[in-house]
Structure formats: C-alpha cells, structure tokens
Amino acid sequence: MSFRTISVIGLGYIGLPTAAVFASRKVKVIGVDVNQHAIDTINKGEVHIVEPDLDMVVHAAVNEGYLRATRQPERADAFLIAVPTPFKGDNHEPDLSYIKSAARSIAPLLEKGNLVILESTSPVGATEDMAAWLAEAPPDLTFPQQKGEESDIRIAHCPERVLPGHVLRELVENDRVVGGMTPKCSEAACKLYRVFLHGECVVTSARAAEMCKLTENSFRDVNIAFANELSTICDRLKIDVWELIRLANLHPRVNILQPGPGVGGHCIAVDPWFIVSSAPEESRLIATARQVNDGKPQWVQQKVKLAIADFLQTNPEKTAREVTVACYGLAFKPDIDDLRESPAMKIATSIQHDHVGRVLMVEPNIRELPQKLSNATLVSEAEAKNEADIHVLLVDHKSFKAKAPQSGIIIDTRGIW
Structure with a gap:
C-alpha cells in the first residue's frame, strides 16, 4: 500500500498542522474544510490559526505544490478525519454529526485499498459508527465490520496527543496510539504515520485507542x-x-x-x-x-x-x-x-x-x-x-x-x- 495522495478532512488546530507535516515530506495533501476563509487563506500560503512555525511550513508546502485546500472532498489513498466533536443538549451528550457528515462526504469516493483514520477525539464506539456510515454509499466495497481482515477498506482510530504551541514538534516526536478495526487496519495506519513520525506506533484496538485519549x-x-x-x-x-x-x-x-x-x-x-x-x-x-x-x-x-x-x-x-x-x-x-x-x-x-x-x-x-x-x-x-x-x-x-x-x-x- 502506497500513499501518494492524502486527504485531511478538517483544517483546524489539528488538521492543518497534520496536513502540513505530511506535505513537508513531499506527499500530496488535499485539505478539506467548510470554512471558505480558511480555504482561501491556506491556498495563499498563509494560516488562519496561531501555532508557532506553522505559517512557514504551510507557505513552503503550498508554494511547492504539495498542499491544496478545497471545499469538496476528492479521491485519495488515505483520508484523515479531524473534525470537531462537541456536545449537544444540556447533558453533555457527544455530538458526532461532524464525523457523520465527513464520513458520508468521502464515502462515494472510496476505492479498494483506501485507508480512513478518525483522528477526532471521540466517545468509545465512534470509529465503529464511522465505519457504518462509510459503508452506506459504495455497495461494491467491503469494510472491516463486514469482512474483517479481508475488507477492501481499512479503518482505524488514532487520536492526536499534542500540546497547542508545540504541535509541529509533538506531531513528529510523540508516540501514537493506533487502534485499527483489524490488525491489517492498524498496520496500514502505522505505515501512513511513519511518513513523518519519529515516535513509536503503539497498536491496540479502536475502542482502546478511543478510551486512551479520554483517559489521558x-x-x-x-x-x-x-x-x-x-x-x-x-x-x-x-x-x-x-x-x-x-x-x-x-x-x-x-x-x-x-x-x-x-x-x-x-x-x-x-x-x-x-x-x-x-x-x-x-x-x-x-x-x-x-x-x-x-x-x-x-x-x-x-x-x-x-x-x-x-x-x-x-x-x-x-x-x-x-x-x-x-x-x-x-x-x-x-x-x-x-x-x-x-x-x-x-x-x-x-x-x-x-x-x-x-x-x-x-x-x-x-x-x-x-x-x-x-x-x-x-x-x-x-x-x-x-x-x-x-x-x-x-x-x-x-x-x-x-x-x-x-x-x-x-x-x-x-x-x-
């Protein structure tokens, strides 16, 4: 499995630095966001958020043609979803609507061999929910919940573990907890992160990875x-x-x-x-x-x-x-x-x-x-x-x-x- 093109869905405080780090490794990155101001700013080689050194990395990646922002998802080898997961109602009930929307937007674009990683911090079971939403669109593809190790699409959860103000350094240096829905899903996710990661990929289940971030x-x-x-x-x-x-x-x-x-x-x-x-x-x-x-x-x-x-x-x-x-x-x-x-x-x-x-x-x-x-x-x-x-x-x-x-x-x- 090779990753020539990566799509990052959500270009906020996690998505944009992640997209920029991949692009700095000479990988083509398509960033997707609903915020037109963010899209226009990034495509000018500028940033819409404050994070040390991010402006320089984004500027270089855009000028060299490795990073582009758009409103509509496009085909890629791997999709990273980094959208918000807020509350709904007064009882702090998790709102997964952004993840659901992101999953449904990329589902028609999926091809055999694609990898989808949920990076958004999520309640336990959200990766399984995302996999179900992804499976709604392409009837000719199989997913881990259906075919296990033999599935066409690989799905994993890998929560970010970075400190604002130090994101670029910690993205590269910190260990990543990788929770694939199957061992082959985890293997594919680890291969993707090793494009830039100096830390270790620590493999576990998707549910354990979700709970790990919440526990920390x-x-x-x-x-x-x-x-x-x-x-x-x-x-x-x-x-x-x-x-x-x-x-x-x-x-x-x-x-x-x-x-x-x-x-x-x-x-x-x-x-x-x-x-x-x-x-x-x-x-x-x-x-x-x-x-x-x-x-x-x-x-x-x-x-x-x-x-x-x-x-x-x-x-x-x-x-x-x-x-x-x-x-x-x-x-x-x-x-x-x-x-x-x-x-x-x-x-x-x-x-x-x-x-x-x-x-x-x-x-x-x-x-x-x-x-x-x-x-x-x-x-x-x-x-x-x-x-x-x-x-x-x-x-x-x-x-x-x-x-x-x-x-x-x-x-x-x-x-x-």
Whole structure:
C-alpha cells in the first residue's frame, strides 16, 4: 500500500498542522474544510490559526505544490478525519454529526485499498459508527465490520496527543496510539504515520485507542480539579494557595498542579464527559472533577463582584458606571489564540454582561473580539493597566508576567502577579 495522495478532512488546530507535516515530506495533501476563509487563506500560503512555525511550513508546502485546500472532498489513498466533536443538549451528550457528515462526504469516493483514520477525539464506539456510515454509499466495497481482515477498506482510530504551541514538534516526536478495526487496519495506519513520525506506533484496538485519549485528559482534569478546589479552600482559610502547593510539592511523591480560573480547550474540558456519558454510574469521580472545574469560573465571577463592591466602598465618590474592569487573557491556555471552551471567555462574557461600567479586554493573540464580547473593548496591556480600576488576570501569557498593575484591585487567578 502506497500513499501518494492524502486527504485531511478538517483544517483546524489539528488538521492543518497534520496536513502540513505530511506535505513537508513531499506527499500530496488535499485539505478539506467548510470554512471558505480558511480555504482561501491556506491556498495563499498563509494560516488562519496561531501555532508557532506553522505559517512557514504551510507557505513552503503550498508554494511547492504539495498542499491544496478545497471545499469538496476528492479521491485519495488515505483520508484523515479531524473534525470537531462537541456536545449537544444540556447533558453533555457527544455530538458526532461532524464525523457523520465527513464520513458520508468521502464515502462515494472510496476505492479498494483506501485507508480512513478518525483522528477526532471521540466517545468509545465512534470509529465503529464511522465505519457504518462509510459503508452506506459504495455497495461494491467491503469494510472491516463486514469482512474483517479481508475488507477492501481499512479503518482505524488514532487520536492526536499534542500540546497547542508545540504541535509541529509533538506531531513528529510523540508516540501514537493506533487502534485499527483489524490488525491489517492498524498496520496500514502505522505505515501512513511513519511518513513523518519519529515516535513509536503503539497498536491496540479502536475502542482502546478511543478510551486512551479520554483517559489521558480525564486524568489531567481530575488533578486540576484538586488544585482548583484547594484554591477555593485556601481563599476561605486566608492561605496563599501557590505557596501551599510549593511547600506540598517538596514532598518527593507529591506533584500538585497549579490552579486557575477553570479548565478550557477542546480536550480536557470535553473528553471526560464522553466517559461519563458512556458509563455514568461508574464515573462518579470523573464527573465530580468536571463539576469542580466547570464551577470555578462562577467562583471567579463572584470575586470580581466583591472587588467592585470593595472599590466603591473605598471610593464613595464613584458610581459603578465609573468603575473600569480589565480582563487579561481570553484564550484557554497561554500564548495561543484558541478561545474554544475557554473559562477566561466565560468569565469575561459574564463580567461584560453584569458590569454597567467599561470593560476592557486584553488578548495579544487576536485582532478582534468575538461577537459575544461586542460590548467590551479590545485594548493593549499598557492601556488596561493604565485605565482599569479592577484587573482580572485570567491567562498567564508571557507578556503579562513582566509587570503587575501598579494601582487598582488585582484578582490573579494564575498566581503570576
């Protein structure tokens, strides 16, 4: 099996770097996305997301003719699906509609010997669902659920395991968990990833690969929840939580993480719910950790309201309308532009909604505020520090660490000021 042409469905924070890395190895890559702006930007050799060095790799790949973006899928030797898997409803039920749409869009194009890999982080059983959707269109092809090792089409699940800000390096260096629906499916997937992979391909079943990614992020979520709960306890008991964690971590077998305003991103804040939805009675600890982390933004919002009240008490000549609040950081982690599932965004949106005075937003990695923050003003860090009465540090971007505001009330959810 040779892979002369690869199609990547979904050109977001995972799909585009993956497409670019394949293209950098002189493999023809067809990127597919529903976002016309993303398509046009990529075809100009530019990027629509912030990720270190990605712009250079994409520029070279497009100019050399190895990467092209389009709206409609085309025939290829291998298809990688990297589309979102959000929730639907209020019960955190996984929404597989994007995977379903992607599968049905490529199904009529499949040919004998093709490989389809689901990279989207998914609940257990999603790869099998995708295989069923793929089998709906081409009646002359066989699939692993029908013919096992003798199937015409190979299908596997291989979740991404990268850190935003380090994606290009980690795509190449990190081990990959490869879960084929059959051993031959796994073998084909490993052959594809070895085009660029320096790490190991660790083979397992599709279900184990799905659960592995969910487990990794749930482990982190539970540990962050412990730190976040500690921070609220220490606030009640008038203890510096960052000093406490530093002292506790002197123990050779203790490694407590750092608290924050919540947990965000498209993985850690989402994946644990996929486990809970699959086994609600057995995942009580995971569900509780999610509730702790999901509740932290409300705790921060309450701290802001108390800070405004304190400011007015010490400045009785002012009204609430004359109090300016600045929020520092909107991304879900430092030094990126990704606002998905960001607790900082939730807090900033709530502050804008509740506060009658000016609300300033400082986010050095974006050029304009999202629609939900249209009543706030995007300003520079210097402007905010000069004009605000209440300073709410939500994300520990590198630039914020240089100097704390010299006046006003500070609410530091990251422990850097």
